[in-house]
Amino acid sequence: MNSHIQEKRGRRLGITYSAPMGLWLTFFFLVPLCIIILYSFLKKGLYGGVEWEFTLTAYRQMLNPNFMRVFLRTLWVAALSTVITITLALPCGYAMARSRHQVMWLALVIIPFWTNSLIRIYAWIAILSSEGFVNEALKALGVIGESLPLIYNQGAVITVLIYMYIPFAILPLFTTIDKFDFQLLEAARDLGASKPESIFKVMIPNIRSGIITAVIFTFIPIFGAYTVPLLVGGKDSYMIGNIIVDQVTKTRNWPLASAFSLVITVVSTIGVIWMMTSTASERARLKAPAQVVDANGGIT
Amino acid sequence: MSTSPKMKSAAVAAKLKKQPKKTRLEPSRLVEAPKGTQGPYKLPKNQMFQDHRKFGFSNIMLVLVIAFLFMPLFVVVTYSFNASRGMRWTGFSLQWYYKLFFDSKELWRAFANSFVIAITSSIVATFLGSLSAIGIKWYKFKSRAYIQVVSFLPMVLPEVIIGISMLIFFTAVRIPLGMFSIFVAHTTFNLPFVFLLVSARLEEFDFSVIEAARDLGATERQTLMKVIVPSIMPGVMSGLLMAITMSLEDFVITFFVSGPGSTTLPLYVYSMIRYGVSPVINALSLVLILGIMLLALGFRRFLKTIAASS
Incomplete structure (x- = not known):
């Protein structure tokens, strides 16, 4: 990058400008994370806290079949919700990018997104609960006599999770599709591709980085979800987030909570690295001026 | 013939309007320029070859x-x-x-707490984050990669993890849980967003302007204050806005690091909705939604920048 000013003085200034944030994040983000790693190898204290004794108990406790079941359930719920969210968000991002009223649509996505998350979950409770909007409306219409069990089950959790995280998917998808050159679609059509073909073979590969970002930004928060399963889920919809919080506030087993947190951190970090490398390689590909298509049709 | 060119073009326009609607992708279509445009009108890039079906x-x-x-x-x-x-x-x-307005003292106290934390943490985060973005984009130095990684991870880690790690940290270093710990936590999760938004803005910044300013005799400080800062202001403002809304909204992290007497609005709402439907919360929802609508309207210029960062 030739835009950087490479002087000795400049280097010192750059460090001066960046140091406050670097130090802040080191102290209040990195150090706490390291403490978690440390705590996961220590012995549980009697009333919360830890005792300074090295042990792998926390990791052994994690293998408990109950926890494993919750872990698998969390993976399943997060994967399913992410797939549905992305499927719904893709056409939305496309329509928004093609629209003449981009700012209006953005505002319409962002307004609910900025509304307090608890208010949004609460709204779903008001809609789904046994004396909620849907049940009362159906009763008033005479469709049902008894309330339907719409809330405190897995379906409610997945619905509300999708509701909460769909803006996280729409926004990056919109941003990437907005940068996509739509003339390529026209070119594909001219060359005889059908409309779905032009979308799936031309557009989707070109907005790959946006899709990966959207997947990361929905999967990771859903994987660590805590409030949604707590407030609209039943006993059978507990997720890892709930286990961690219970270990901290109720059972007071800090090492176990730390071990679980560490697992989520590792999973998230792998996801982020995947996202960053794929974005970087795409950027490199876009920056390369000319690509040679070899005889097999692959790009070299 | 007495037909003026104006009438002629009107006739052409009418003829074109009569053409049946086509459902296929159409490369060339006569478009009317929006009112108030001067000079030749060029379609925005995303409108070229538009799919004309409204109900696609x-x-x-x-x-x-x-x-x-x-x-x-x-x-x-x-x-x-x-x-x-x-x-x-x-x-x-x-x-x-x-x-809600006359008989909910506790709610408004929680609101005031939220407000104080949102303002202080977002100002600190915006200041530190912008400064760091300038430093990283403008100069090359060794720890750049470190800062970029450290500023990215908090954005993607689940809130529960950040909350727990902060709780354990504050307990370990004996910082009492309360307004101060919430302020620290909120600043921490706001910093990366501000940093990202300002960095994105700096990405579009033309660095030759800096050299021009230098050539014209501006000092380092003058370049910073009179050239760089004004041009990254949109990024800074959207960062500030984002930070304020995220701080007002946060429940999970605050839940862990709050102590007695430092109830924020989301914590208060949580304590109320645990006992089922509460009409006061319904009323509060409208107030909050209206507030957010005003905010989105006032900052509509920055919405695209914000979308790009999240």
Whole structure:
């Protein structure tokens, strides 16, 4: 990058400008994370806290079949919700990018997104609960006599999770599709591709980085979800987030909570690295001026 | 012939309007320039080769998803005008608004706490984050990669993890849980967003301007204050806005690091909704949604920048 000013003085200034944030994040983000790693190898204290004794108990406790079941359930719920969210968000991002009223649509996505998350979950409770909007409306219409069990089950959790995280998917998808050159679609059509073909073979590969970002930004928060399963889920919809919080506030087993947190951190970090490398390689590909298509049709 | 060129073009336009609608992708179509445009009008890039169907699959999906996003809010707002407590409509009443504004001292105290934390943490985060973005984009130095990684991870880690690690950290270093610990936590999760937004803005910044300023005799400080800062202001403002809304909104992290007497609005709402439907919360929802709408309207210029960062 030739835009950087490479002087000795400049280097010192750059460090001066960046140091406050670097130090802040080191102290209040990195150090706490390291403490978690440390705590996961220590012995549980009697009333919360830890005792300074090295042990792998926390990791052994994690293998408990109950926890494993919750872990698998969390993976399943997060994967399913992410797939549905992305499927719904893709056409939305496309329509928004093609629209003449981009700012209006953005505002319409962002307004609910900025509304307090608890208010949004609460709204779903008001809609789904046994004396909620849907049940009362159906009763008033005479469709049902008894309330339907719409809330405190897995379906409610997945619905509300999708509701909460769909803006996280729409926004990056919109941003990437907005940068996509739509003339390529026209070119594909001219060359005889059908409309779905032009979308799936031309557009989707070109907005790959946006899709990966959207997947990361929905999967990771859903994987660590805590409030949604707590407030609209039943006993059978507990997720890892709930286990961690219970270990901290109720059972007071800090090492176990730390071990679980560490697992989520590792999973998230792998996801982020995947996202960053794929974005970087795409950027490199876009920056390369000319690509040679070899005889097999692959790009070299 | 007495037909003026004006009439002629009107006739052409009318002829074109009569053409039947085509459903295929159309490369060339006569478009009217929006009112007030001067000079030749060029279509925005995303409008070229537009798919002219208004009711195409993606448009219908978009409308449905937006409806899905607003439906719960709409229900809650409607029932805030309900005369009775439950979700059975019994008549129009403003009593819950009366209760919200005149009979909810604790709620407003929580609101004040939220407000203080949002303002202080977002200002600190915006200042530090912008400064760091300038430093990283402008100069090359060794620890750049470190800062970039450290500023990215907090954005993607689940909130529960950040909350727990902060709780354990504050307990370990004996910082009492309360307003100060919430302020620290909020600044920490706001910093990366501000940094990202300002960096994105700097990405578009033309660095030759800096050299020009230098050549014209500007000092380092003058370059910073009179050239760089004004041009990254949109990024800084959207960072500030984002930080304020995220701080006002946060529940999970605050839940872990708050102590007695430092209840924020989301914590208060949480304590209320644990006991089921509360009409005062319905009324509060409308107030908050209106506030957010005003905010989005006031900052509509920055919405695209914000979308790009999240």
